[in-house]
Amino acid sequence: MVARGSEVRPSAVRQSSPRNARGRGPRPSIARLAGLGAGGAALLALLTGCDVGRTFDGFGWPQQGISPEANRMYDLWIGSSIAALAVGALVWGLIFWCIIRYRKRGEALPVQTRFNMPMEFLYTITPILVVAVLFYYTAVVQTGVDKVRSNPDVTVEVVAFKWNWQFNYRDRPGEDANTVASTLGTTEVIPILVLPTGRSIRFEETSRDVIHSFWVPEMLFKRDVFPGNVRNVFEVSSLDTEGAYVGRCAELCGTYHSMMNFELRVVSPDQYDRFIEAKRGGQSTQEALIAVGEEPLAQTTHPFETKRDNNNFGNASAGS
Ligand SMILES: [Cu+2]
Numbered sequence: 001m002v003a004r005g006s007e008v009r010p011s012a013v014r015q016s017s018p019r020n021a022r023g024r025g026p027r028p029s030i031a032r033l034a035g036l037g038a039g040g041a042a043l044l045a046l047l048t049g050c051d052v053g054r055t056f057d058g059f060g061w062p063q064q065g066i067s068p069e070a071n072r073m074y075d076l077w078i079g080s081s082i083a084a085l086a087v088g089a090l091v092w093g094l095i096f097w098c099i100i101r102y103r104k105r106g107e108a109l110p111v112q113t114r115f116n117m118p119m120e121f122l123y124t125i126t127p128i129l130v131v132a133v134l135f136y137y138t139a140v141v142q143t144g145v146d147k148v149r150s151n152p153d154v155t156v157e158v159v160a161f162k163w164n165w166q167f168n169y170r171d172r173p174g175e176d177a178n179t180v181a182s183t184l185g186t187t188e189v190i191p192i193l194v195l196p197t198g199r200s201i202r203f204e205e206t207s208r209d210v211i212h213s214f215w216v217p218e219m220l221f222k223r224d225v226f227p228g229n230v231r232n233v234f235e236v237s238s239l240d241t242e243g244a245y246v247g248r249c250a251e252l253c254g255t256y257h258s259m260m261n262f263e264l265r266v267v268s269p270d271q272y273d274r275f276i277e278a279k280r281g282g283q284s285t286q287e288a289l290i291a292v293g294e295e296p297l298a299q300t301t302h303p304f305e306t307k308r309d310n311n312n313f314g315n316a317s318a319g320s
Helices: 002-023 026-055 068-101 117-145 269-280 285-291 310-318
Strands: 154-161 164-170 179-184 192-196 201-207 212-216 221-225 232-236 243-249 261-267
Touching: 026 068, 068 117, 068 221, 068 232, 154 192, 154 212, 164 261, 179 192, 179 269, 192 269, 192 285, 201 212, 201 221, 221 232, 261 269, 269 285
Parallel strands: 154 201, 192 261
Antiparallel strands: 154 164, 164 179, 201 232, 212 221, 212 243, 243 261
16 A cells, blocks of 8 residues: 555656646636636626616516515515525536546546645635625515504505405504405405505405415515414505506415405505595495596406306206
8 A cells, every 4th residue: 555655646746747737728718718707797797787687587586566675575586696696606616617627637646635724714604604694684674574663554454265355444553443444355346455655554464264375466475364363464665656466365275266366456645545435435346446537347357257157057967
């Protein structure tokens, strides 16, 4: 063993200098290529500038949120994706550099080293720093999204049941508040939740039977609706864009779960006030929507058609 080791070592030393001299040619060009690639990627990101996320299709995250909370979550996702890509590019670069730079070029055993304290320190500290930064921004955004004010401008109670929704407009937050107006979804009519722009809105959720989940994709947020004494509460500080947005149940809750849709209709504060007044005056949701100049029926989804009537039941039993 000793003799073999002593045979290998000198040859490794002898061969090391010509190998380096030969390797010097291709090395700068590989480094240059890697540098050009990284520079090009950075330039692309900078030139597309203000909206990196949109350029890369949100890195898989839905876009165009309609509340400040949605936009903050979107920004967190984009920032985290860019950080992950930067770390990924660095690691891939180092892996490929090692594969090329230290590839096998002969039978000689390379110089053996044991450890390198600065390197070990660096690759212990760097991941801890990366995780700490990601944790900090996640905690800040999550705290903002979960923030509940003592006195929101609008409070709406969301009642879920198999397989539809009821929306109760309340005079204040809390279980003891009074319902001033209500909208109930039926088999024929999709329930429309009317809310104003520019006001803070509290959602208080409760279920009559099983677990459902209140989800408007444009809020980039969903929250489970529990039965029993649990009242799941969340808020948006405002809704920024008027329009009609489909809402869905996002928790598998039974046979017609996929048909458990509603519509969020975001209107101006003035329209909202008049809508509530009309509802308090005894009008139906559809009448009140017409009264404030809005479409009376849902624009983004439609009731589930069972296609069950006497005729097709008759046909089925006849076997034709
Ligand atoms: Cu459901």
